[in-house]
Amino acid sequence: MAFFISTIFLKESLIIKNFIDKINGSLFTIIIFWSISQFIQPLFFRIKNIENILTKDLLEWIINALKIVFFILGFSAVLEIWGIRVAPIIAGLGLFGVAVALGAQDLFKNLISGILVLVEKRFKKGDVIIIEGIIEGVVEKIGFRSTAIRKFDKSLCYIPNNQFAENAVTNISKISNRRINWLIGLEYKSTTKQLKLICGDIQKKIVNNKKDFFVTSSTPVIVKINEFAASSIDILVRCFANTNDYEEFLVIKDKLAIDIKEIVEKRKCSFAFPSQSLYIEKN
Structure with missing residues (x-):
């Protein structure tokens, strides 16, 4: 505003007048477009239920695109x-744009893949994912x-978005119940x-613990002899924890492991370990 007022007293010649008018017009235009760009984000978040329709990440994409x-x-x-x-200028850049587009196919592929990830809500910030x-x-x-992923060793890795379109992505955060197998x-x-007694005891221990385990017809408890292995008789224990939180899952697994060891000891049995028998033939 002070610049606009001060220019009133500087219009002594036509050249200076035109130059100052262009500066004033440029500043006014910049302020208008800058103000509009700053109102985009508050305006979007004032729309009722917008976050139920679009993910937060997709909203950020749209807002940044509109600002550009x-x-x-x-x-x-x-x-x-x-x-x-x-x-x-735009017309002159047409052929150049075509050449750039042909050379930037991977860029557009990553861009489209990123949009699909957000629209389909495959994952969001904070989710734990696995690409095998x-x-x-x-x-x-x-x-x-690209998408920034923090690995469990705390290193940061950037993955091109087209990897999410070309490979199966497992969203661990979407697990309803974690499985013990x-x-x-x-x-x-x-x-x-x-x-038989050990299998029965383990199954009862799991079925009766409604707090820690999720038991339904679609998520049954399986405690059966699985196979005769090289050094052991293997029992399969498969059940679902009543949580999707990893830390709670570790606590449940820990308690079940101790319970199984107590049951095996109670029935006077022992856990097997890999072993070999060596027979020496005497002449």
Whole structure:
């Protein structure tokens, strides 16, 4: 405002007048477009239930894209004020744009893949995801070209978005119930009666613990003899914890492991370990 007022007293010649008018027009245009860009984010978040329709990450994408659009429009308007025609420049860049597009296919592929990730809500910031053989960690940022994932060793890894379109992505944070799937090896000297009692005791322990375990017809408790392995009789223990939180899951697993050991000891059995018997033939 002070600049506008001060220029009133400097209009002594036509050249200076035109120059100052262009500066004033440029500043006014910049302020208008900057103000509009600053109102975009508050305006979006004032729309009722907008976050139920679009994810927070997608909203950030749209807001940033609109800010870029308004920046380009504002810059073009300023160029027009100074007599620089934008339309011929855009037309002249047409062939150049085609060449750039052909050379930037991976960039557009990553951009489209990133948009699909956000629209389909495959994952969001804070989710733990796994891409088999590529990455496992916590999503920190979903960008236009790549996604930042914090690995469990605390290193930060950037994965091109097209990897999420070309590979299966497992969202661990979407797990409804975490599964326990153990093979427990018992010694071959265990009797049939002991094996049946151990299986029954483990199953009762899990079924009766409604607080820690989720037992339904679709998530049954399985405690069965699985196979006769090389050094053990293997019992399969499969059940679902009544949580999707990893730390709570570890506590439940710890308690179940101790319970199983107590049951095996109670039935006078022992856990097997890999062993070999060596027979020496005498001549």
